[in-house]
Amino acid sequence: MKLIHRSLFGSVALTCLAAVGVMTFLMTLVNIGRDLLGYILAGQLAFDVLLRLIWLLVESSISFALPVGVLTGVLLVLGRMSADREITALRAAGMSVAGLSAPIFFFALCGTALSAYVNFYAMPYARVAYHRELADALRVNPLSFIVPKTFIRGFSGRVIYVGDKRGEVLRDIWVWELDKQSRVRQAARAESGRLVYDEPGDKLVLTLLHAQAEARDEQDPENFTALRGAASWDKATFDLPLDKLTGRQVVNVKLKWKNFDELLAEWRRLGQPDPQVPAAIRAQLRIRVQTVIQEKFAIAFSVLSFALVAVPLGIKVSRKETSANLGIAVALTIGYYFFTVAVGWFENKPHLRPDLLMWLPNLAFQALGIWMFRRVDRQ
Numbered sequence: 001m002k003l004i005h006r007s008l009f010g011s012v013a014l015t016c017l018a019a020v021g022v023m024t025f026l027m028t029l030v031n032i033g034r035d036l037l038g039y040i041l042a043g044q045l046a047f048d049v050l051l052r053l054i055w056l057l058v059e060s061s062i063s064f065a066l067p068v069g070v071l072t073g074v075l076l077v078l079g080r081m082s083a084d085r086e087i088t089a090l091r092a093a094g095m096s097v098a099g100l101s102a103p104i105f106f107f108a109l110c111g112t113a114l115s116a117y118v119n120f121y122a123m124p125y126a127r128v129a130y131h132r133e134l135a136d137a138l139r140v141n142p143l144s145f146i147v148p149k150t151f152i153r154g155f156s157g158r159v160i161y162v163g164d165k166r167g168e169v170l171r172d173i174w175v176w177e178l179d180k181q182s183r184v185r186q187a188a189r190a191e192s193g194r195l196v197y198d199e200p201g202d203k204l205v206l207t208l209l210h211a212q213a214e215a216r217d218e219q220d221p222e223n224f225t226a227l228r229g230a231a232s233w234d235k236a237t238f239d240l241p242l243d244k245l246t247g248r249q250v251v252n253v254k255l256k257w258k259n260f261d262e263l264l265a266e267w268r269r270l271g272q273p274d275p276q277v278p279a280a281i282r283a284q285l286r287i288r289v290q291t292v293i294q295e296k297f298a299i300a301f302s303v304l305s306f307a308l309v310a311v312p313l314g315i316k317v318s319r320k321e322t323s324a325n326l327g328i329a330v331a332l333t334i335g336y337y338f339f340t341v342a343v344g345w346f347e348n349k350p351h352l353r354p355d356l357l358m359w360l361p362n363l364a365f366q367a368l369g370i371w372m373f374r375r376v377d378r379q
Contacts, residue, residue: 004090008077009103016073016107023065023072024058031057038147039134049137056133059118059126066115067299067336071306072329074104078314087315097376101311108307116300120260127257146170146195146204155240160206168194173208175238188213188236204240211236255292263293287350294355295340298362302336305362308369312376336361 036053039045045053081087090100146152152160163172170193177186190208198205211233255263270286273279309332339361346354 004095005103008100009107011077012073012104012107015077016070016111019072019076020062020065020069023069024061027061027065028054028057031061035134038150041147045137049133053130053133053137056126056130060123060130063115063118063123063299064337066111066118067302067306068329068333070108070111070303071310071332074108074307074310075314075329078311082315097311097315097373104307104311105304108304111303111307112300115303116297119296119300120263124257124259124262127254158238158240160240165195168196170195170206173206173211175206175208184216186213186215190236198239201239202242204242206238206240208233208236208238210234255289256296258292260293260296263289267293284348284350287353287355288347290355291344291347291358294358295344298340298358301362302365305365305369306332306336309365309372312369312372315376316372332365336365339364 032054035057036045036050040050078087087100091097146160146162146165148162148165150161152162157178159176159178161172161174162170164170171191173190173193175188176184177188179185188208188211190211192210193206193208195207196205197203213231213233213236215231255266258266267286267289270282270289274282310329313328340358343354343357343360346352346357
């Protein structure tokens with residue numbers, strides 16, 4: 001019995017670690033394409049800085065890769081064993097499904113503890129360090145924010161396009177100013193201009209030479225028949241603050257980027273009377289903190305919930321094919337995270353207790369797993 005348990009534990013552990021590695025790689029690749037690809041193509045990141053940023057993305061991706069990796073690994077191992085009739089042989093020898101599952105659930109408990117640590121400490125540290133590292137790297141060469149033949153949308157309220165760039169000298173410049181609904185309210189164009197960095201103000205100063213501009217109706221900017229007229233300037237200057245691009249004011253602000261100690265301190269602070277903040281607002285903010293804490297615990301506990309579903313499902317599907325088991329794992333994971341995201345929609349409605357609703361996906365998966373477990377055990 002011990003030999004079987006050790007063999008099964010080793011197979012599940014190796015397969016799950018491999019699955020977690022693959023999922024982490026895919027998630028990291030998506031994050032690189034979304035967050036870093038533009039900077040890489042523009043040559044804004046040194047090679048050593050890029051490696052550090054990628055490693056920090058890997059650390060933060062493990063938080064979501066761990067549950068789906070465990071689910072995939074268990075499905076792959078038990079699916080293969082079931083297809084090879086190994087499960088049937090073990091049950092014929094007197095081993096119950098519960099006895100067969102013991103090493104898997106022990107591994108899932110270890111994964112739950114590891115996931116909790118990642119969610120509350122490793123991931124928050126990696127996210128904050130990533131944004132600080134990226135901000136510091138970009139500030140080394142702030143002029144590189146302007147990439148030729150690219151629509152630059154990182155400046156608040158403006159979109160910039162430059163056809164050509166030679167140092168500080170720009171050609172074929174377009175500047176669109178947007179309203180609060182991201183509609184163009186004014187557009188300016190110039191054949192040439194200059195771009196300089198204002199270090200004390202941490203901003204880029206864009207100067208257009210011989211610029212032409214048109215203004216649109218503020219009430220209906222999309223109505224091109226209601227243009228307010230055109231204007232010409234010998235010189236026009238635009239200030240482009242770098243706060244949004246470099247992340248100066250967002251690092252370590254999001255609740256999900258705070259570790260457990262910081263979340264607990266914030267929760268206790270909001271529980272104290274504050275004459276400057278109404279009690280209703282403090283209660284709403286406190287529920288948000290509670291929701292983040294419960295979400296991190298729930299995602300960690302999902303490792304065990306996924307294992308509870310994966311054991312009977314892996315025995316029942318009897319498939320060797322990696323693609324089929326991977327498809328099942330992805331479908332279950334999407335369902336779980338969809339429910340989690342849906343619960344997050346109620347974070348501004350404290351009377352619905354979104355912090356407790358975060359556990360509904362886990363309860364649903366556990367109920368499904370127990371039901372499937374009993375059916376498989378009776379066969």
